[in-house]
Amino acid sequence: MIGVKHVVRTALAAALGMGLGLSAAYAETKIGIAQFGKHPQLDETVTAFKAELVKLGIADAVFDELQVNFDATLIPQMVTKLASANPKLILAVTTPVAQGARQIVGNTGTPVVFAAVTDPVVAKLTPSWEAGDKNMTGASDLQDVNSVVKFIKQLLPDAKRLAYLYNPGEDNDVAVLKLIKEAAAAQGLTVVEVGLDNTNDIPMRVSSLAGKADVIYVPASNLVQPAVPAVAAAALSINIPIVNASAQAVRDGLVAAAFEVSYTKVGQNAAKLAAEIIAGKSVATLAPIKPSYADHTALINEKVLEKAGHKAPDSFKDCGCFVK
Structure with a gap:
């Protein structure tokens, strides 16, 4: 309606x-x-x-x-x-x-x-x-994807595999995938593609990343963003931190960090x-x-990050970007 x-x-x-x-x-x-x-x-x-x-x-x-x-x-x-x-x-x-x-x-x-x-x-x-x-x-x-990936690598310096959740049927998501692959290669990261065409598949698809990814990036996808609670629950069960395109999920205590437009x-x-x-x-x-780049902001939830087994590096000590 x-x-x-x-x-x-x-x-x-x-x-x-x-x-x-x-x-x-x-x-x-x-x-x-x-x-x-x-x-x-x-x-x-x-x-x-x-x-x-x-x-x-x-x-x-x-x-x-x-x-x-x-x-x-x-x-x-x-x-x-x-x-x-x-x-x-x-x-x-x-x-x-x-x-x-x-x-x-x-x-x-x-x-x-x-x-x-x-x-x-x-x-x-x-x-x-x-x-x-x-x-x-x-x-x-359109996010400055190079900056997003640099932020991810700075937050999780030991990460080697970056999972990208997206809808293959949405042009926006596919466009970002191409950019993510280019930016990740420059940072020594391998991209693990996770295609989703409906939200019911999210728990199973995310859970399948156990042992295959070190961090998950969720873009500003019309399909995936409304389902962030389900993504977060599945990722937490396998101790994989999430960097999201929207900071609200960080404030809500669902994901570890965000770098958003x-x-x-x-x-x-x-x-x-x-x-x-x-x-x-x-x-x-x-x-x-x-x-x-100046139109982006970073936000980190230390408690959620620690639940996934990580701590923010000292380089973020004075960033003023932590959830209070």
Whole structure:
């Protein structure tokens, strides 16, 4: 079922706050927001997107928000409904939603700004990292994979085998796999691939890593991230520490560490592109934005790390990145 539409009207409040007349208050900029489902990282992206637009001067924005509870079969219906309101643009959150939006509104003239898409080139959303498509560009959540692997090796210097959990059917996950292999080789790590096409297989697949992997990396996968509790339970039973793409699981005491992209920054990057489109700039001239190293943060849970039989090296002593 498509989630309830939330229409956020900021125009009147903004106009009254600036002492403008009512005629200005109703000069709305309609923006549709298509979200795959409710999830902390995706919610953070959308919240930051809306807040940043206001900071950039789009104070008359009206947001129509829909989500489909991660049911991909409902994406066409969601996008069609948002497009029927003739918005100035649509924010498409995650790769499946962006791909659905491209199919439905890609040639209608309605611009689409994607967010939380790992590799828009692999997903065939943009022709390259240097330019947008005719009606689509956006903000990637592509992690600096070299930095992720360096962090893993620094945290677990004796590790030799890195297990990577992913969905072979999701372009994002496959794109990261290629990058992980390249970065791991540079750090003397062998990658152990663990493909998952449904969450029911997780306990068995993770348990099968006993004696085959020294650390598990869980990417920002739409399939695997919601199942992190199951991944964590299975990994703990065989004493393999997890480094996750999301820090929330570290705070929740589920995994040992995380090196993550700031989804606030992803939302802000998407808003910057949206503001330029609203100002009249050609979408095709706007290159998709990828996070820089500075847009990442590390977090370590010492208790969980110790349960897996490891201690944080002294090099992390003054990092300020431990869960309190």
